[in-house]
Amino acid sequence: MKVLKFGGSSVATPERIRAIADILKRYHAKGEKFTVVFSAFGGVTDSLIEMGKLAAKGDENYRDKFAEFSRRHFDAAEELFDQEHLDIVNPGLEKNHQVLKNLLHGIFLVREASSRTMDYVLSFGERNSAFIIANFLQQEGIPAGYLDARKVIKTDKTFGAARVDMDLTEKAIQEHYQDNPDIQVVTGFIAADRGGLTTTLGRGGSDYTASLIASGLNAEAIEIWTDVDGVLTADPRKVNKAFTIPNMTYAEAMEMSHFGAKVIYPPTLMPALKKNIPLTIKNTFNPDYAGTLISDVPDPGGHAVKGISSINEVALLTLSGSGLFGVPGIAGRLFSSLAQGGINVILITQGSSEHAISFAIQPKHALKAKKRVESAFEYEMRMGVVNPVRVEEDLSVIAIIGENMRYRPGISGRLFQALGKNGINAIAIAQGSSELNVSVVINRNNESKALNALHETFFLSDTKELHIFMVGVGLIGSTLIKQIMDQADFLRETRSLEIRIVGMINTKKMVFDESGIDLKNWKSALTESETKGDMKGFIAKMKELNLTNSIFVDNTADESIATYYEEILDSSISISTPNKIATSSAYLQYQRLKTIAQKRGVQFLYETNVGAGLPVISTLNDLIISGDQITKIEGVLSGSLSFIFNSYRAGTSFSSIVKEAQQRGYTEPDPRVDLNGLDVRRKLIILARESGYPIEAKEVRIENILPPACQQAPTVEAFFAELEKADDYFDEMRAQAEAEGKVLRMIAKLDNGHASIGLEAVDSSHPFYGLSGSDNMIVFTTERYKERPLVVRGPGAGAEVTAAGVFAEIIKIGNLLY
Structure with a gap:
């Protein structure tokens, strides 16, 4: 049977x-x-409850609800039965409905619906x-x-x-x-x-x-x-990659049901467990699917963690004080006081110091529980050896469940690592001696994020999903989007990495899609969005979504956006950016951002701040970490200035080369930012700080190369007009250098903590002599690389290499998250 x-x-x-x-x-x-x-x-049970409540309040609207109830069942019969069977069914329904009608009328008259009466309803x-x-x-x-x-x-x-x-x-x-x-x-x-x-x-x-x-x-x-197709690994409303568990034990099912799984309830399992009757959860809408088999047979070859469940809303109460230490019967008094008040305890945790006992309960019982416990320990509190009960609300309990956990070392470590890397703090922890579940109390607003992080860790550990929030979709941003789209299949197949751009903003519009914006149509999605671009709102929405493995990508050079970095990092969201403003602003703020990132366990990466896609900062950091000492850094740090002076030859005008560099996207919108050495200064400051020198912008000595008329031009167009007038001035400098067998290079130097930027003429013996195109070159002289300095060279400007550098950082962050 x-x-x-x-x-x-x-x-x-x-x-x-x-x-x-x-x-x-x-x-x-x-x-x-x-x-x-x-x-x-x-929906009928809810309707009956509502009828009873309305009738008990004397609200005649219960009659409308009753009419709907009656009509729904008669309509169903009308649709299901032929006339012969309808003649049998309808009288039975009419009899039932008449009894219910009379019952509700009685409730309406006495204005009262007891539990006994409602059970009958x-x-x-x-x-x-x-x-x-x-x-x-x-x-x-x-x-x-x-x-x-x-x-x-x-x-x-x-x-x-x-x-x-x-x-x-x-x-x-x-x-x-x-x-x-x-x-x-x-x-x-x-x-x-x-x-x-x-x-x-x-x-x-x-x-x-x-x-x-x-x-x-x-x-x-x-x-x-x-x-549904059985018991799922997690709540599919919160974890969209949840899948069916093929089989589980009664104990695992009991734990899943206790911690919020809605498919099966604890009382159901007890008679089946007692008689060892296997129980299968199947889907009416997918009848051929096997579903989930629950029995006493464990699955030793299955996942260590069978499922992840949660209780959405709990309150955590803590009884603490020196008066608890070593005193027998404390736990008995505590939990007896709760039991007498009919308060169910969801979770209990106590440290070995016996200084405090914490327990989780339903929030609606928090005040009652506090009063009862404080009443039970009134004497100790009056003596000052036990503290008033501390109540923490807006919490959730997350539990990983599985009989195989006891045989697999490192499960708890993976759990806390997954939470930590997503900025989720464990407020309380509980694990039974059977190791059947590990429970963690966290802030309620992190519940969905925690479920997804843990589900990814224990069930999809081969698949890494990153959520990108992108600011700036101009030249660099659009190139990065194309690179991500072009590499999507390769990353998925060879690195098991899924990169989803879930938020995007430009100066006019912003758009969000938790499942990932369609990168083939991102321009139309952004253009057609009805949400105006608002950076503050963008950050707020990113924090509200609270997605796992979130990365903020700033493709701009906007100072106002850099002001949000601290808030972003403090929200446990990693940052990758070619924007040099934050790292080259006040040293104290630079230090603060790095400290917050370290404290929150997230990444603040800005490799593209210096040398675009070149491994400059990472190389410098590797040297320092390995114990080397930096004595001097010399560099052609601007791809735009490198292109300008590498291309400046006899027969070409300086102004035309600068114009070409601007048109290629090498320079800032106003080329004076490059020619004045301001962009180079930012990069040199960053290198100095990464080397351990707390340099500020005012400490960098810059040799200006532009005549005053060019500096003072009110617009970019006016600047180019003045630059054409100065072509002879620059031609004279070039000609003099060529006469000496030299070339002009804008060189940044950091020598024993002293920073300077200037235009120099170098001969063929100098590493910078042979530079071409928009190449950057950085020369590191260190204790190890003293006789033959370490050289990093390559393209230092352009959307392709800069976007590629950001792309590499995104992948790096993804690897560090797992």
Whole structure:
């Protein structure tokens, strides 16, 4: 014998009831013996509760709700039955509805609905659905009989969540099924006390009904048919990559249900566990899918962690003080005071110092629990050896669950590493000696982020998903988007890396998509967005989304955006940027940003601040970390200035070369930023600070090369006009250098902490002599590289190399997150 149970979503419409009939026909055709338990039609129980509440308040609107209830069941019958069977079903429904109508009227008159009365009200949902379906199965050729569970499931008088008398119930079930060989269609959720008063079995009551019947019949299997493909690794509403667990033990299922898994409820498992009856969770809408098998057979080859579950809202109370240390009976007094108040404890944790005991409960009981515990320890508090109970709210409990965890070292380490790298703080931790679960209390606003981080760690560890929030989609930004799009398949296949751009902003618009903006159509998505570009709003939305592995990418040179870096890093979001403003501003702020990044365990990467895509900063850091000492740094640090002076030959004008550099995107919009050495100064400051020198901008000596008229020009256009007039001035400098066999180079130097920038003429013996195009070159003279300095050379400007440098940092951050 099998016991099948179908939930409210499975019987919500006549169409779905027909689908269930098709499933049962297949069982019947195969000669299988089974009985079926049904919940009320989807939404009906809530409707009955509302009717009762309205009637109890004297609100006549309960009559409208009753009319809807009645009409829904008559309409379902009208659609399901032929006239012959309709003539049988409708009188039964009319009888039920008349009783319910009279009952609600009585509640309305006395303005009161006790738990006992409400149990009777709620019984009409299951009674109607099972009655309709039993008759429909008969019409479809299945020999079905209607069984009101009140005949066989016997309970005490704890209305709302009655306790089952197992001996009476099993005896009644066995007697009824011996006398009724037809397929029994049973009402879920409802029962009766010894005197016949209607009771209900509480949350998950219909599943419990199925398990009780299976236990009474010593059934071979229980099947719970619902609207999902089984027990999932996590809540799919919060973790979109959650998948079905093929099999699990009763203990694992019990833990999952305790920590919020909605598919199965603890009472359901107890009768099945006692009789060792395997239980399968199946999907009514996908009947051929295997679902999840719950039994006593462990899966030693499966995942160490079977599932990740959470309790969305808890309060954490802490009793602390020196008076707890070494005193027997403290825990007993504490938890007795809670038990006497009917307060259920979700989680308990106590340090070995015995200085404090923390426990999690439902927030609605927090104040009551605080008062009860403080009353129990009133004497100790008056003596000053126990502190007032501390209450922390807006918390959640996350639990990883699995019997195999005890055999796999490092599980807890991976859990805390995943949380830590996503900036999620563990407020309290609990682990049982069986190692079946590890529970962590965290801030409630981090629940979804934590679930996704842990799910990725334990189930998708081969797949890394990064969430990018991109500011600036101009030349560098659009090039970076193209590079990410072009490399997507390669990264997915060879590095198991998924990069999703989930937020994007320019000066006019911003757009967000948690699943990832379609990079083939990103321009239209941004253009057609109805949300105006607002940097403050963009940061707020990024923080609100609170996605795992978030990276903020700033492709601009905007000073105002750099002011948000501290807030971003402090929100545990990594940053990659070619924007040099933050790292070259006040030294104290530079230091502060690096400290916050380190404190929050996130990355603040700015390799492209110096040398675009060249490994300049990373090389410098590697030298320092390995114990080398930097004595001098010399560099042609500007790709634009490198291009300008490398291209400046006899027969070309200086102004035309500068114009060409601007058109190629090598220079800043105003080339004077480059020619005045301001951009180079920022880069030199960064190199100096990375070398350990707390240099400020005013300490860098710059040799100006532009005549005053060029400096003072009011616009870029006016600047170029003045630059043309100065062509002879620059031509004279070039000619003099050539006459000496030299070339002009704008060189930045850091020598024993002294920083300077100037235009120099160098001969063929100098490393900078042979530079070409927009190449940068940085020469490191160190204790190890004293005789032959270390040289880094390559393209130092251009959207392609800069974007590639940012892209490399994104991948680096992704690798560091795992």
